[in-house]
Amino acid sequence: MNTELENLYFSQEDRSQVIGVGDSIKARIRDEGHVHVLALLAEGNTGDGFDSAFGVLGSVGMYLAALRRHELTNPAREERSPFPEASSLALHVGASLGMAPRFSTGHLATHNRAVAGIRKSFTSLADEFLFIDENTRGILSLQRAADAISSIVNLGVSSPVADVAFGAAKYALADVLRFNDRLFDNLGVQRFFYSVRPYYKPHRVGRQEYRGANAGDFSGINELDLLLGLCRASDPYYSQLLVDKMLFMLPADQQRLRDCMTRTSLLDELLQLAPEFSSTDWFQNNSRDFLDVCDLFGRSAAQHHDRLVKRFIEMPAATLDENKLQGITASGPPLPVLLRALETLRDLRTAADRRDIASRYPDIAKLKSLVRNRR
Numbered sequence: 001m002n003t004e005l006e007n008l009y010f011s012q013e014d015r016s017q018v019i020g021v022g023d024s025i026k027a028r029i030r031d032e033g034h035v036h037v038l039a040l041l042a043e044g045n046t047g048d049g050f051d052s053a054f055g056v057l058g059s060v061g062m063y064l065a066a067l068r069r070h071e072l073t074n075p076a077r078e079e080r081s082p083f084p085e086a087s088s089l090a091l092h093v094g095a096s097l098g099m100a101p102r103f104s105t106g107h108l109a110t111h112n113r114a115v116a117g118i119r120k121s122f123t124s125l126a127d128e129f130l131f132i133d134e135n136t137r138g139i140l141s142l143q144r145a146a147d148a149i150s151s152i153v154n155l156g157v158s159s160p161v162a163d164v165a166f167g168a169a170k171y172a173l174a175d176v177l178r179f180n181d182r183l184f185d186n187l188g189v190q191r192f193f194y195s196v197r198p199y200y201k202p203h204r205v206g207r208q209e210y211r212g213a214n215a216g217d218f219s220g221i222n223e224l225d226l227l228l229g230l231c232r233a234s235d236p237y238y239s240q241l242l243v244d245k246m247l248f249m250l251p252a253d254q255q256r257l258r259d260c261m262t263r264t265s266l267l268d269e270l271l272q273l274a275p276e277f278s279s280t281d282w283f284q285n286n287s288r289d290f291l292d293v294c295d296l297f298g299r300s301a302a303q304h305h306d307r308l309v310k311r312f313i314e315m316p317a318a319t320l321d322e323n324k325l326q327g328i329t330a331s332g333p334p335l336p337v338l339l340r341a342l343e344t345l346r347d348l349r350t351a352a353d354r355r356d357i358a359s360r361y362p363d364i365a366k367l368k369s370l371v372r373n374r375r
């Protein structure tokens with residue numbers, strides 16, 4: 001039904017026109033979904049285990065997101081969700097799991113379990129599957145990089161064995177670059193903008209409005225930020241972002257992130273060791289590897305902002321009227337504000353030469369100056 005509606009919207013001259021189009025299909029989505037919601041609500045939160053509860057949260061969350069996408073609800077017009085039963089179900093299950101009461105990236109990406117090849121998606125459009133699959137590959141690769149860098153916490157940054165971990169992180173980050181490139185080349189701009197992205201809008205559950213999901217709602221990227229030292233939990237800008245995303249992550253990810261927030265970063269460790277040991281082989285080798293990992297990680301952040309966000313959000317948004325721009329971002333703030341926030345993250349991750357943010361530019365420059373023979 002979502003696919004049918006998307007094809008109707010997409011065939012219009014004004015593809016952003018949703019209200020008044022396909023009303024009978026919208027009513028079927030609402031009413032058929034409502035039957036499932038009532039049955040699940042009557043069954044209660046049965047404690048069937050994490051996987052089952054997480055699956056229900058994803059399904060009811062996707063139902064509410066679809067109703068939002070088709071304008072059967074809109075937080076700007078309402079003070080509470082017009083779907084109290086679906087809200088109750090989402091709130092009950094979400095609170096018991098320790099997650100936001102809506103669908104999040106895990107439901108469509110890393111924990112979207114295929115059953116005989118079928119997985120959760122809003123539509124059966126090829127561009128949606130491409131988006132979900134390449135996102136998931138990127139996320140899995142960032143998680144692999146984070147796993148590798150986390151292992152250095154136990155080995156110590158002066159260990160000769162750290163080379164294995166740095167090597168694995170480099171391979172994983174090279175994969176992120178590759179998957180981002182593929183997404184850039186193959187995803188249809190118009191289809192993504194008009195038929196996929198609108199399911200990621202903020203909406204109300206009960207009284208409160210919850211921001212949309214985005215591919216960043218997993219801990220791996222922040223583990224890399226913190227363990228490498230490019231972002232710091234003591235930076236109020238960055239820690240606010242961590243607090244805001246906590247409930248959008250799986251509980252296991254929340255735990256990993258909390259753990260990282262208590263660690264000393266590799267950059268800080270290397271800088272502390274530098275005055276005494278900078279000429280040793282281990283310092284030279286591990287610092288060189290560390291800087292290579294930071295380069296690749298920074299390149300992936302720049303690629304996200306300068307290529308993906310620009311091509312698939314900023315450029316198509318520029319063709320829309322002011323009144324239609326509302327609600328095109330997943331997190332809710334106006335587009336220029338969102339773009340500035342993403343730019344700040346890019347500049348932190350690339351350790352850019354900016355004095356107005358907590359960039360590690362001077363520290364990375366110092367380490368670079370100590371390392372001989374860098375490619």
Ligand code: HEM
Binds near residue numbers: 139180183308309332
């Ligand atoms: C077509 C491709 C993509 C587009 C257009 C896109 C766009 C965006 C936008 C606009 C946001 C801000 C959230 C919001 O709307 O409120 C965001 C956040 C984020 N995205 Fe993407 N994204 C894409 C693919 C990816 C991929 C493949 C990854 C990595 C696996 C990724 C990682 C992130 C992360 C980590 C964040 C959170 C902010 C941050 O920590 O940088 N995105 N993305």
